[in-house]
Amino acid sequence: MRKVHNIYKSKKLIKVSLEYDEHSKIINSITITGDFFLYPEETLDALEFNLIGIKLEKDSIKQKVEKCLSGSEAFGFDSESMTDAILGCLKSKQD
Amino acid sequence: MSFKFSKIRILETGYSSGPWNMALDEVLMGSTNYDIPILRLYGWQPPAVSIGYFQSMDEEVDVKKCKQMGIDVVRRITGGGAVLHESELTYSFITKIYPKNIMESYNLICDPVVTCINKLGFNAKFAPLNDITVDNKKVSGNAQTRKKNILLQHGTILLDINVEKMFSVLKIPSEKIKDKMINDVKARVMGLNKTFERVAYYLKESFSEKFVAEIIVDNLAIEETENTQKLANEKYTSDSWNWKM
Numbered sequence: 001m002r003k004v005h006n007i008y009k010s011k012k013l014i015k016v017s018l019e020y021d022e023h024s025k026i027i028n029s030i031t032i033t034g035d036f037f038l039y040p041e042e043t044l045d046a047l048e049f050n051l052i053g054i055k056l057e058k059d060s061i062k063q064k065v066e067k068c069l070s071g072s073e074a075f076g077f078d079s080e081s082m083t084d085a086i087l088g089c090l091k092s093k094q095d
Numbered sequence: 096m097s098f099k100f101s102k103i104r105i106l107e108t109g110y111s112s113g114p115w116n117m118a119l120d121e122v123l124m125g126s127t128n129y130d131i132p133i134l135r136l137y138g139w140q141p142p143a144v145s146i147g148y149f150q151s152m153d154e155e156v157d158v159k160k161c162k163q164m165g166i167d168v169v170r171r172i173t174g175g176g177a178v179l180h181e182s183e184l185t186y187s188f189i190t191k192i193y194p195k196n197i198m199e200s201y202n203l204i205c206d207p208v209v210t211c212i213n214k215l216g217f218n219a220k221f222a223p224l225n226d227i228t229v230d231n232k233k234v235s236g237n238a239q240t241r242k243k244n245i246l247l248q249h250g251t252i253l254l255d256i257n258v259e260k261m262f263s264v265l266k267i268p269s270e271k272i273k274d275k276m277i278n279d280v281k282a283r284v285m286g287l288n289k290t291f292e293r294v295a296y297y298l299k300e301s302f303s304e305k306f307v308a309e310i311i312v313d314n315l316a317i318e319e320t321e322n323t324q325k326l327a328n329e330k331y332t333s334d335s336w337n338w339k340m
Contacts (some may be wrong), residue, residue: 007268012176015154033151035176037224039197039241041148073197075174075224 001028006092008085012036012076016085018056018074030086036076043072051086061086098192098203100308105299106135106315113143113167113180114331117316119323120187121172121330124245126319131311134302136295142181143167144264147174147238152338154266161264170337173238173249175225177265180243182255182286184294188302193246201225201237204248207301208235212252214297215289225250230286251296255286 002022006012018030030051038044047068054060062083069079077085108119116137121131146155148171155177159196161168166179186208194200205221212219217229227235237250237268258280287294313321330336 015151020108031151032149033154034149035147035174036149037174037238038149041172041240044149075197 004089004092006085006088008081008088010036010077010081010085014077014082014085016089018086018089020056020089027051027054027056032082032085034076036074039073040077044071047082056087056090058083058087098194098306100132100190100192100306101232101273102131102311103302103308104131104133105310105312106133107295107312108135108137110138110140110316111168112141112327113139113145114187114322116143116325117145117169117171117331118326119319120189120247121326122319123187123189123234123320124242124247130191132188132192132306134299134307135187135189136298137185137187138183138291139167139180139185139206141165141167142179142310143169144177144179145169145171146177148172148240149174150177154294157264157266164264166264168337171238171249172242173240174302175236175238175248178236178251179250179257179261179264181257181260183251183253184291185249185251186298187247187249189245189247191245192289197239198223201239201248204239205235205237205250207305208237208250208252210301210305211294211297214301215287217287229285229287232283232328234285234287234321252298253284253286254289254291254294256280258284304335 001019003019006016012035014034016032019028030048050064050068054064065082066079144156146152156168158168188204201224209219209221209227219227219229225237225302226233235250235252237248239248258277262277299310334340
């Protein structure tokens, strides 16, 4: 398992900490924090929960992010920037 | 669509701790008389750092330093960034009647705050999503949440700002850029340099005018005070809430 962290500047900051399997690239755990707004707030918990078991590659992550954020309203980021923030962990140094 | 209320319940709850202040906002959201919106005005004693609902206490705040300096730490039920609450007037507006569109609701509730600041002699503007500026400098930050069809918006009106103190308790990415960040904030944020009482007077007046509402100055009910103390003790001072553990 590899632990990584990424800070991504969208309109607001998105901070992602995640642990993933280096061979399969499957996410084992993920925490997303930041100074953004998201309504309803519980959407973020659902997003984190639904990203576990997902492969760290663009199409899978983007699809899951879009699905989880549908019906919510986000200010400070959008699906695209959230996807980039998560995938940016792959380029970051190990925690 | 215009929003009018026949009355607004005004609560001036004085200076209280961070946990108590956040607990009272939550208690008031669950208040039984929803038909009358509540405008609460308050301050912070001791000073407190509040973090946004989605933020991490460990990532944002030097908690050890806060303890040394006698500063409370607390997580809000609203999003947004970390704030050092010291020289400011904070307000909370709680209502069950509001625009469902989030941008519109910020605009609606920030409008009397803008009016208040302008009555004090400034040229304030609403800066979406959630700021109010004077000459492009932030003087007020606002945040809202909605629970069970009740909207809470709370916001700060800065009376003064101590940027060095703020950066001594908030974590920054690197010490190397600390001076630059301090200068940036000094250039982008300002206090009104007015008294709490004067701002409070015009804020009440502006809300009354905006919503064509009679001001009803009230005190907390015994039950509200008791519930606030309980919630402050059980939730807003707990690691499980503040550290989201």
